[in-house]
Amino acid sequence: MNRKLPLGDKVLDAFVESRAAVSVLVVALGFACGTVLVLAVGRNPAGMYAGILQTLSGWDLTRGTWNARYIGEWIATSMPLVLCGLSMAFAARTGLFNIGAEGQYIAGLTAAQFVALLGPGIPGLHWALALAAAVAAGAAWGAIAGALKARFEVSEVVATIMLNYVAFFLSRWMTGLIPGANTYRTPDFPLTARLDDAFLRSITNGSRLNIGLWFTIGSVLVFWLLMERTRAGFALRATGFNREAARAAGISVRSATAASMAVSGAFAGLAGAVVALGSFSYGRVLGGLDNYGFDGIAVALVGGSTAFGTAAAGLLFGMLSSARPLMQSRGIPKEIALIISGLVVVFVSLRAAFKAAGDLMAARTAAAAASTGSENPEIEGGAA
Amino acid sequence: MNDDYAIEMIGITKAFPGVLANDRVSLRVRPNSIHALLGENGAGKSTLMSILFGMYRPDAGIVRVGGRDVTIRDPNDATALGIGMVHQHFKLVRAFTAAENVVLGAEPRTKDGSLDLATAEERVAALSERYGLDVDPRGRVESMSVGAQQRLEILKLLYRDADTLILDEPTAVLRPQEVDDLLGIMRRLKAEGKTIILITHKLREISETAERCTILRRGRVAGDVDVAAVTESDLAALMVGRNVDFSVRKGPANPGKVVLSVENLSVRDDKGVERVRDLSLDVRAGEILGIAGVDGNGQGELVEAIVGLRPAASGRILIGGTDATKATVRERILLGVGHVPEDRRKHGLIAEFRLDENLALKSFREEPYSNRFGFIDRKATAARASVLIERFDVRAGEGPATLAGSMSGGNQQKAILAREIDGAPALLVVSQPTRGLDVGAIEYVHERIVAERDAGRAVLLVSFELDEILALCDRIAAISRGAIAGIVDAADADERRIGAMMAGAADPGAPTAAAAKPAAAAKPAAAGRSAGSKKAPATEKSSGGSQSAKATRKANFTKNPSGGKRRKNAGNAGEER
CATH class of the missing domain: 3.40.50.300 (P-loop containing nucleotide triphosphate hydrolases)
Structure with missing residues (x-):
């Protein structure tokens, strides 16, 4: 908007544009309800906030100690959430509902594990190849649904849900074929495939924080640049808002759809690699879903499907997840953190309802202002 | 009391x-x-x-x-x-x-x-x-x-x-x-x-x-x-109320070479019903060709086929001499097709986009609006938007940053016109350009269309308002059940003659029986029209509908004291929505 502003203000602007103020309010409301709940079960809410503080800053008020590992764990936990949130958000901005981030995540995770175990053990190159393979696999998995939608008008919702199962069982079967794999794990990855980073590990006192951090930050920036600043993003956003008008303007809705799902899948695929090579030292034969893909839906929703909003929402959900054991150690039922996450999502949905109500009012006013003889304002508003 | x-x-x-x-x-x-x-x-x-x-x-x-x-x-x-x-x-x-x-x-x-x-x-x-x-x-x-x-x-x-x-x-x-x-x-x-x-x-x-x-x-x-x-x-x-002045000051046309040539075109609607049948017409540079007809007689499908939103079932479409029958929307834009769509909210604008983004909707791929690395120059789009806002008198509260959806219908239409005219098209396809606009906006839109004609563009105007067609066009083609019933020079045209053709009479000229009995035929008019606008399979009814529509119009016109083509068609107001 106002491009004379300093960078800090620009970032702030971006947040305001994503209705960040409302989001913060919604989150605060979630915590307020959580507090009431804690009181209701007869515990001291201070324990909850102490747990959260420890997650965010590393300060343990009970013992009066400081440990940076908590911060590292929080950020490491948030990374796949942010990436899967970006996946969901990217598709959403193009008017698509990608429920398949879970499947694309699995595709990426599986590809990363294969390259990690079978790829060339060259330091630096090995993990890079694994990440690239994961991104490609996630993109390909997303592109399948995108192509089905673009070519045959197959609902991406149905296609991605089904592809989640295909990805899951395909991953199990294929990973089981790796020499030395048993029913739940493969042999250890070579060290060259791990995303460990001595520097990040040292400043966070041995946490799981890894190179994935840079790729997560990079992904947020790529999302923002691609969506807000490029021709491709312009076409995708136009398609997302109004397919018909985009088509009439000469934008190929079909390729926008396929491309959007592919990019969406790429983010989820990267998330798979970050988890596989960052948090584990061996390949997993998946016994269940990691659920990062599904959590990404909530992350994108809370983040308003913008790059920075999604990043912030991912950090919030990561925080709640990391704080759970710390709260529990202070006598707070660990379900409280889950309830707060749930409440935040509910309130965000309510925000959408508030907005819809606002739009309805606006539409009524507009309809009445135009006072078109044939339009029934109430119905018009309802349709809008 | x-x-x-x-x-x-x-x-x-x-x-x-x-x-x-x-x-x-x-x-x-x-x-x-x-x-x-x-x-x-x-x-x-x-x-x-x-x-x-x-x-x-x-x-x-x-x-x-x-x-x-x-x-x-x-x-x-x-x-x-x-x-x-x-x-x-x-x-x-x-x-x-x-x-x-x-x-x-x-x-x-x-x-x-x-x-x-x-x-x-x-x-x-x-x-x-x-x-x-x-x-x-x-x-x-x-x-x-x-x-x-x-x-x-x-x-x-x-x-x-x-x-x-x-x-x-x-x-x-x-x-x-x-x-x-x-x-x-x-x-x-x-x-x-x-x-x-x-x-x-x-x-x-x-x-x-x-x-x-x-x-x-x-x-x-x-x-x-x-x-x-x-x-x-x-x-x-x-x-x-006061008769709206639909007359437009315009000089004689200077038709040049053929820009749009439609040859034996047939087009089907979404349900597979043939809505345009074996239709041929030419539009020349520097002239306005009007398509007169009751809504639902294939105008929508014809326009969509010309701009590339709907495939032709058979026949050819030549734009500037190039066969564009199979060309995509984008390719046709590059061939010089500008399109002011009938439904501006559905096809013309993206309500959630800013005005400058909407104005760049067709040009964002080109210099200077984006560079060769694929990045959009938002300064350039905003600057261009400011110029167009000024030139086309678009009233937008926050200038280029105004959300298109928050603008009034008239200003939205001006913005679309601005975008399409700014693309300097060889062919401007304009559909129902003044629907729902107030009098001031109508006059403005009409002046712009004539100005584009005078600038040497070929203009194809589709309107359900016969007065608008008569006021603006140099040649008038009446469409009935997907076929051109006749094309006449505006100088030789009057409501009666066009009306007869709209009703499906093959031979333009003499007033037909239908024209002589206004009141009786009036009744199916409105309904025939609305059925058509809902894309109901109204083909078989459209004949009766168009006939009576014209007749209704006639009833109003002949009784109207001021006469001529100077009033907004009252009897036909039903068409507006």
Whole structure:
């Protein structure tokens, strides 16, 4: 908007544009309800906030100690959430509902594990190849649904849900074929495939924080640049808002759809690699879903499907997840953190309802202002 | 005075930001009568009825029902006062039966408190019988025709003991036979003691059913007349007020070489019905070719085929001599096709985009709006937007950053024109360019179109407003059932001749029999049109529809004192939506 502003203000602007103020309010409301709940079960809410503080800053008020590992764990936990949130958000901005981030995540995770175990053990190159393979696999998995939608008008919702199962069982079967794999794990990855980073590990006192951090930050920036600043993003956003008008303007809705799902899948695929090579030292034969893909839906929703909003929402959900054991150690039922996450999502949905109500009012006013003889304002508003 | 009126609305004033929708409007409806509320789009009819039905509160004014002052806070209050409204868009549960829909919210119960469906069906059947509504209580809404759904809506009101029924443009969604049925039902309702307020802008419905008619114009009462004492053209004159000057100052055309050539084109609609049949026409640089016709005669499909939104079933489309029959929308834009679409909100603009983004919707791929690395230069798009806003007099509160959806229809249309003209097209395809616009915007849009012609562009203009066609075009092609019935020079054209061709007469020239009997043919006009606009398979009806549309028009024109082509077509106002 106002491009004379300093960078800090620009970032702030971006947040305001994503209705960040409302989001913060919604989150605060979630915590307020959580507090009431804690009181209701007869515990001291201070324990909850102490747990959260420890997650965010590393300060343990009970013992009066400081440990940076908590911060590292929080950020490491948030990374796949942010990436899967970006996946969901990217598709959403193009008017698509990608429920398949879970499947694309699995595709990426599986590809990363294969390259990690079978790829060339060259330091630096090995993990890079694994990440690239994961991104490609996630993109390909997303592109399948995108192509089905673009070519045959197959609902991406149905296609991605089904592809989640295909990805899951395909991953199990294929990973089981790796020499030395048993029913739940493969042999250890070579060290060259791990995303460990001595520097990040040292400043966070041995946490799981890894190179994935840079790729997560990079992904947020790529999302923002691609969506807000490029021709491709312009076409995708136009398609997302109004397919018909985009088509009439000469934008190929079909390729926008396929491309959007592919990019969406790429983010989820990267998330798979970050988890596989960052948090584990061996390949997993998946016994269940990691659920990062599904959590990404909530992350994108809370983040308003913008790059920075999604990043912030991912950090919030990561925080709640990391704080759970710390709260529990202070006598707070660990379900409280889950309830707060749930409440935040509910309130965000309510925000959408508030907005819809606002739009309805606006539409009524507009309809009445135009006072078109044939339009029934109430119905018009309802349709809008 | 007190007992004389079923409904009295006195001095109603209602303002919305920037618009005085109702300005001291008074409406008095006698009990057991059919009272028409007539006015063009935007005249304030809907606002007034929304106030009566409790959806808006008036800023000033009194509402009396049965002689008592009342305050109607919401539709429940209105219902309690015996006022019911049938909206244009029905409020029915599609998966429910008629009876279930009717009793929904006021269900009869058995002794144990469960839904007494048998009683419900009985009551619905009895009401249906009494008022001749022909509604099957057990029929499901999803399998009902539009007309049956509308009768069901009426039945819902009767079930709730409504004495006064507000019908909001009830015939807009109906087919011709259904219109006649509905008018019959209205008379029956009146015979059974009900009072009906009919919102419409179709004159024939008024003259056939109503006793009194209140005419609104720009938020004010323009007249309150006894229908029997006036003619349809009197009503039209009251509705339109001063005759809108549709004439455009323009010099003679200098046609150049052929820019658009359509050869034996056939186009099918989404259902596979052939809507354009073996159609051929040429448009030359520096001329405006008008497509005159009643809505639903293939204009939409023709335009979509020309701009590339719909494939041609057969035939060829040449743009600037290049065969573009199979070209994509984008390729045609690059060949020089500009398109001002009929539905500007659906095809013309992205409401959630800023104005500068909308103005760049077709040019964002090009220098200087984006660079070779694929990045958009937002300074460049905003700067261009500022220039266009200035040049095309687009009123946008926040300049280039204004959200397109927040702009008025006229300014949206100006923005679309700006974008399309800024693309310097060789061919400008313009569909219904002034629909829903106010007089000032209409004149502006017309001037721009003529200016583009004078700049050497080929212009194809599709309009359902014959006056607009006559005022703007250099040559006029009448379309009927997907085929060109004839092409005449504007100099030789008059309403009669074009009208005859629109009705499907092959030979333009002599007035036909259809033109000679205005009133009789008037009735299917409106409905034929609305059926067409809903893309119902109305092909077989369109002949009757177009014939009578023209005839209605004629009725108004011949009686209008000022004559000529200087009025906004009153009798045809129904087309606007």
